[in-house]
Amino acid sequence: MRILIVSDAWHPQVNGVVTSLQALVGELRSLGHLVKVLSPQDFNHLPCPSYPEIPLTWDLWRVGPAIRDFRPDCVHLATEGPLGWAARRWLMRRGLVFSSAIHTRFPEYVHTRWSWLPLSWGYAYLRRFHRPSQAVLVSTERLREEFAAQGLGRLRLWRKGVDGARFRPQLQAPVAPVFLYVGRLAAEKNLRAFLDLELPGEKRVVGDGPERTVLEHDYPQARFLGFQQGEALAQSFAGASVLVFPSRTDTFGLVMLEALACGTPVAAFPVAGPLDVLEQGVTGVMDEDLGQACRAALQLDRAVCAEHAARQSWRASALEFLAAQPLLDGEPCGEPDALPST
Incomplete structure (x- = not known):
């Protein structure tokens, strides 16, 4: 399959989301799939205020043509940032399905940094973004229950893995703690x-x-x-x-x-x-x-x-991801001369 992953989190960022997506892409490619990650590196971007290492894409009108040109069989929106919203809008206007994921406790993170913003606003933001998704992927059963209680639906389990070749056991503990x-x-x-x-x-x-x-x-x-x-x-x-x-x-x-x-x-x-x-x-x-x-x-x-x-293993994680992906019903993402501007 031709799999498109849209993510505001990608190289050179270093965090659990990027690590998980890197491992996923590697496993999907080893299984024979053609995978493209649409990230801020493909667009013009500015540093996020108070988080300069996080890039925010601003030329979002280019997102739709980038999706169309790749002609994916399925699309996954990995983050709820500017790229995720732009891709969501483009796909919805054309009646095309997609999956999405919740990688972080966004409402709690926002509330930690700006305590005057209520948690309810953060969860309203998540509900709005993920409502049209055909499969909202979360990493644990506990999270599925918690997010369901917050009004999110179509929650599917996508467990994470570990690279056993890189992270190898050392069974002798240090002498001093x-x-x-x-x-x-x-x-x-x-x-x-x-x-x-x-x-x-x-x-x-x-x-x-x-x-x-x-x-x-x-x-x-x-x-x-x-x-x-x-x-x-x-x-x-x-x-x-x-x-x-x-x-x-x-x-x-x-x-x-x-x-x-x-x-x-x-x-x-x-x-x-x-x-x-x-x-x-x-x-x-x-x-x-x-x-x-x-x-x-x-x-x-x-x-x-x-x-x-x-x-x-990451292989088991990738297979779980694949099982949750909705196909674009065999429909192309459109012809260049037939699409309205985004």
Whole structure:
């Protein structure tokens, strides 16, 4: 099939959405499908205010012709940003179906940064964007239940995976405890809940983001290692005693799976994301006292953590994605001379 994925999140951004889409595209291509990602890199864009690493496309009139020229068999809208809205509008005007996905807790993220905006507004935004979608993909059963309670429909499960070739187990824990955080350095990640803890050993932080400068200033005792990928990231996971996941708003938390694949247990709050990824007392410890969770996770069996992660592959994830895709009913996306302007 010719599969088009429209996403406001793509290279050179570094986050769980981009990682998931990269893995999906790789697996789909290995299965013989022709895949195109329509991203800000294909258009003119400006940096998002307060999030300059996130590009916002502005020449959105070019989105429709780009979809038409690719002539896809199915279209997936991965994000609810400017590109997603432009593609949605173009497809709906032509009566063409599509799937979509909810990768982040958008209402909670917005509320964290701008507390005067009520959560209800964020969920109204999600409902409006996803209402015409034939399949709204979410990563866990818990999220499907939560979003259904918020009035979203046609929710389908699309579980995430882990790259077992890259993230390999190291079963010998460091002699001195190493507590690791991996992810964006942003307010919604609740990183201070980790950095404020009194813990034995060393705290390491891998990642970048708008809060990095202030966090480095406020927590000089922690080691800020910056952005990592590939083998360097795998070594950071493997060289840690515990991955600390302080977020209360993530929909999944792909880094937890990557840490487990390296044999590293996880400490987290008992919230959606960790509750869906971790097995309490086996692959992680979840507690409202995050410090207690960190100390208890030191006792977990690294071999068992790696065994659990090995059961979740990106190939299985890609097949689940494919099963949810609605075809464009065999109809072409239109002829260049027959389309009204967008």
